[in-house]
Amino acid sequence: MEKAQSLAEELQEKLAVNKATCQCSEERTKRELECLQQRFKAAFTLFRYLKIQAKASADLNMACAFFRIKHQEGVGFVDGHSMPLSKWSKNANISEFESSAEEAAEANDDWYAADIFSLVRMITFERVTTKIDEMEISVKLALNTINKLAEQLNNFEQEAAVQRERATDYEQEAAIQRARATECAQEAAMQRERANEHEQEAAMQRKRATESARELFLLKQKFAAFKSEAQLVFRRIEALASSLEQRKEKLISKTLQLHDEKALKEDKVQELMNENVRLQSLVDQKEAQLVALNEQLKLTSLSERDK
Structure with missing residues (x-):
């Protein structure tokens, strides 16, 4: 039962780790895709914005405002990174450049405007070309990265x-192990x-x-x-037997004695009896003799009477 429970716990831990790994990998992939999509959208938006800005670079005030062109004393016109613009005159009047479009139109300074337009176009197209190349490279890298990420x-x-x-x-294995654990638990409950x-x-x-030992003790006492x-x-x-034996011996001896006496008496x-028979025969003889004598006496008496 304990082995089944430990195996079920290990399977549940592995299942939780696999789920967490899948969720982490899916979330990481989604985040990377969202980041690349945002970068791609930003690059595409910037590309469109640069195209629009390139088309709108003909406007002097918009170009100067966009590229942050300003006049610096002793140097001349510089860009937003404080880099000098060599084709621009160091003695140019910045007030005309910083004025509004309506004041510039009223000045009618065609040569100055043409010079600024040409310089702005050159800077704008160079930067736009550079930005476009960079954006194409970024887009290619983004596409490659997107393909790799795909x-x-x-x-x-x-x-x-x-x-x-x-x-x-x-x-499924955990369910089987849980079922086995349940069966083992039921079997353990039955065993308990x-x-x-x-x-x-x-x-x-x-x-x-204990009762039997007590009874046995009582029985032993009774048996003792x-x-x-x-x-x-x-x-x-034994005493009676010895006395009976003695009496028996006495009786036997007496019986033998009586038997001997009986034999003697029988003899x-x-x-x-023999003497009686002999005497009886003698008595019979005597009686016969007496009868004969009586007869003789009777005869004698009769004879005498006759005489």
């Missing part, structure tokens, strides 16, 4: 697409419930074991008492 943008878009695909894969049940069961078993009683009983039984009885 290529970089395409590369960034492709990389962003790859990063988005990776981010999608990471999101089972552990709690096992702990409760173990507590009940310990309680039962019963054993002592049994030993006493066994001793008594005597047999002898007595």
Whole structure:
């Protein structure tokens, strides 16, 4: 579960880093494109402005005001960078140059105006040409930079697409890991419930074991008492057995004696029976003799009576 959670956290961190990288690259590219577009627009605007200013350079006051031409004592006419204009007269009257267009028209100084116009045209066209060349170079550089940035943008878009695909894969993997983490958490919860049940069961078993130990202790005490009683009983039984054995031996000896006496008495009885039989036969003989004597006596008495 911890491995799944750590893997899900790593995938989420990678996803956040990829999203931040894509956003930073897209924002940087957008900023660079906006900057180049602004530069290009500024260059194009300046180019148009220079063209307009070149067309408007025929106006002396506008040209002088635009190029900041002024008169400096001891030097003559200078431009905005204090560079001397050699073709201009050092003794020219600056008041006529600094006056308005209406005062210059009233002066009717054709030669002076033509000289100033030619000089202004020369300076204007030189600067305009230089500016145009610089702007063309800038535009080419800007176009090259824009093309490079477009290529970089395409590369960034492709990389962003790859990063988005990776981010999608990471999101799917993170979802899978979260699901696994959820399953692991559920399984851990079930394991904790089972552990709690096992702990409760173990507590009940310990309680039962304590009760069983107590009962066993009581049973041991009872068994010890019963054993002592049994030993006493066994001793008594042994004593009784020994006394019974002695009595048995006495009875056996007496029985043998009685058996011998019985045999003797049986012999005597047999002898007595034999004697009885003999005496009975004698008695029978005597009775027969008595009967014969009685008969003789009767005969004798009868004979005597007859006589």
